[in-house]
Amino acid sequence: MNLTFPHRQTWLHRVNPAHKLMVSALLFVLVLFTHNLNVMILLTAAALLPLLFTGHPPLRLLLYASPFLLLFVSSASGMMMFGTGDTVWFRYGLIRISEESFYRGLHLGFRSLQVAAVGLTFALTTRPVALFYSLMQQLRLPARYAYSFLAAFNMLPLLAGEFLILRQSLQIRGRRPRGLKGYYERLRMYAIPLLAQCIRRAHRTAAAMEAKRFGSGSGVRTYYYRYSFTGADVWYAGYIVLSSVLAWQLGQIGPFTSAIDVR
Amino acid sequence: MSMSTASKRSKGLTLTDILVTIVISVVFGLIYKIWGPMYDLLKPLGLHAEQLSYGMWFMAGTFAFLLIRKPGAAILAEVSAAAIEAFLGGSWGISTLWYGLFQGLGAELFFALFLYRKAGPVVAVLASLGSATASIFIDRHYGYIDQLAFWNYALFISMRLLGSLVIAGLFAWALARALERTGVVNLLRPASAKDYDALGN
Numbered sequence: 001m002n003l004t005f006p007h008r009q010t011w012l013h014r015v016n017p018a019h020k021l022m023v024s025a026l027l028f029v030l031v032l033f034t035h036n037l038n039v040m041i042l043l044t045a046a047a048l049l050p051l052l053f054t055g056h057p058p059l060r061l062l063l064y065a066s067p068f069l070l071l072f073v074s075s076a077s078g079m080m081m082f083g084t085g086d087t088v089w090f091r092y093g094l095i096r097i098s099e100e101s102f103y104r105g106l107h108l109g110f111r112s113l114q115v116a117a118v119g120l121t122f123a124l125t126t127r128p129v130a131l132f133y134s135l136m137q138q139l140r141l142p143a144r145y146a147y148s149f150l151a152a153f154n155m156l157p158l159l160a161g162e163f164l165i166l167r168q169s170l171q172i173r174g175r176r177p178r179g180l181k182g183y184y185e186r187l188r189m190y191a192i193p194l195l196a197q198c199i200r201r202a203h204r205t206a207a208a209m210e211a212k213r214f215g216s217g218s219g220v221r222t223y224y225y226r227y228s229f230t231g232a233d234v235w236y237a238g239y240i241v242l243s244s245v246l247a248w249q250l251g252q253i254g255p256f257t258s259a260i261d262v263r
Numbered sequence: 264m265s266m267s268t269a270s271k272r273s274k275g276l277t278l279t280d281i282l283v284t285i286v287i288s289v290v291f292g293l294i295y296k297i298w299g300p301m302y303d304l305l306k307p308l309g310l311h312a313e314q315l316s317y318g319m320w321f322m323a324g325t326f327a328f329l330l331i332r333k334p335g336a337a338i339l340a341e342v343s344a345a346a347i348e349a350f351l352g353g354s355w356g357i358s359t360l361w362y363g364l365f366q367g368l369g370a371e372l373f374f375a376l377f378l379y380r381k382a383g384p385v386v387a388v389l390a391s392l393g394s395a396t397a398s399i400f401i402d403r404h405y406g407y408i409d410q411l412a413f414w415n416y417a418l419f420i421s422m423r424l425l426g427s428l429v430i431a432g433l434f435a436w437a438l439a440r441a442l443e444r445t446g447v448v449n450l451l452r453p454a455s456a457k458d459y460d461a462l463g464n
Contacts, residue, residue, distance in 0.1 A: 021357070025360060028357060028361060067303070070300070074304075075306075079407065083410055108406060108407070111405070115355055115358045116354050116356055118356050118357060119356015119357050120356065123349065123350060123352040123356075128350060144281055145281060145285075148278070148281045149285055151282060152282070155289065191438060192442060196442060196447040198290060199330075199447045199451070201286070202282045203283060203451070206278050206279035206283070215277065262407070263410070
């Protein structure tokens with residue numbers, strides 16, 4: 001989601017949203033088939049670099065990226081401590097760190113960094129409205145799906161409002177169940193009315209949309225926003241292809257480690 | 264009377280079904296996003312306690328089907344919730360779309376196996392296990408989980424299956440049933456010919 005803080009529009013914003021989504025999704029497949037730690041580190045660097053061109057100030061970017069550290073540790077540590085491997089470096093009880101498991105853990109850490117960076121770049125430079133209009137125009141997503149998403153987005157603030165009302169009304173009645181059973185009770189008291197209200201609201205909105213012929217797939221639609229491919233798309237595709245090929249080639253020579261295949 | 268009421272119910276997903284599914288998925292997408300940091304905090308222990316909570320990420324699919332009970336509802340819900348999570352800047356980025364697609368397929372498979380006619384606790388649990396299996400399939404390639412020490416690998420899989428069985432299976436079913444009691448589901452599933460026949464006239 002294009003978070004509503006003010007920021008500059010950059011060339012990354014002008015890349016066609018459907019194009020950006022497809023490329024980002026394919027990058028995950030590329031990562032899935034990358035088993036060389038050197039390549040993985042280079043790919044991660046290539047994914048982190050575009051974050052600097054999202055038009056957000058560096059301090060805010062650091063804030064957004066703060067969960068990355070936890071992500072890296074959490075992805076790496078399990079495999080490092082409990083992975084299989086022959087060259088044992090350290091052993092303590094169940095923990096058994098070997099050379100192989102250490103590098104495999106590192107690989108997983110960089111993998112999750114890469115995935116998170118690609119996702120954050122996408123989220124910071126894409127407006128939902130733009131994405132769904134572009135999906136309808138470039139990838140022929142049926143209008144009833146696209147507009148349903150946009151309608152659902154607009155219900156989020158209403159939902160938040162309803163949550164507050166619910167909380168206040170429960171407070172005023174002094175309902176504050178405690179303990180594990182109370183936790184479940186509280187979950188029930190919030191979840192059921194909120195979901196029921198969601199369904200009612202969605203049903204009413206759908207009726208209104210149906211009346212305006214959003215439901216029928218027939219006929220030619222016109223669009224308020226038009227999206228096509230521009231020079232920014234060429235730059236974006238060029239960067240992704242070039243950086244991936246470069247990472248793949250350089251990684252074979254191995255600038256960082258001796259671990260070639262972490263499997 | 265019974266025929267006219269029954270014929271109104273379309274077999275495919277109508278605009279109402281789609282919108283309701285997506286709105287529910289938006290709610291779950293928010294939960295999916297909040298769930299991420301919590302999962303990450305538990306994970307470094309390496310003992311897979313976090314896998315018990317993994318089932319939450321399968322819940323949109325099973326829950327949406329139990330309400331809508333039509334082909335495609337589970338996949339749509341799971342992909343939509345994953346998309347919302349990605350939009351909100353979830354730590355797994357766009358990869359959640361792949362997970363969502365496979366997990367939705369895993370659940371859908373079991374609903375299809377019962378010709379979309381069953382919506383009890385058994386089929387909900389089976390569908391949740393289908394989602395879990397699909398997610399384990401991707402994780403085998405993404406996380407090299409099969410290269411964990413055997414006891415750790417077995418722990419991982421059993422924790423994830425157990426967590427999804429409880430959260431995405433039983434809990435989703437209980438929640439859907441509680442919602443049915445509010446009467447709001449009648450908006451989505453009006454009385455069918457079978458209901459009228461059951462009245463005996």
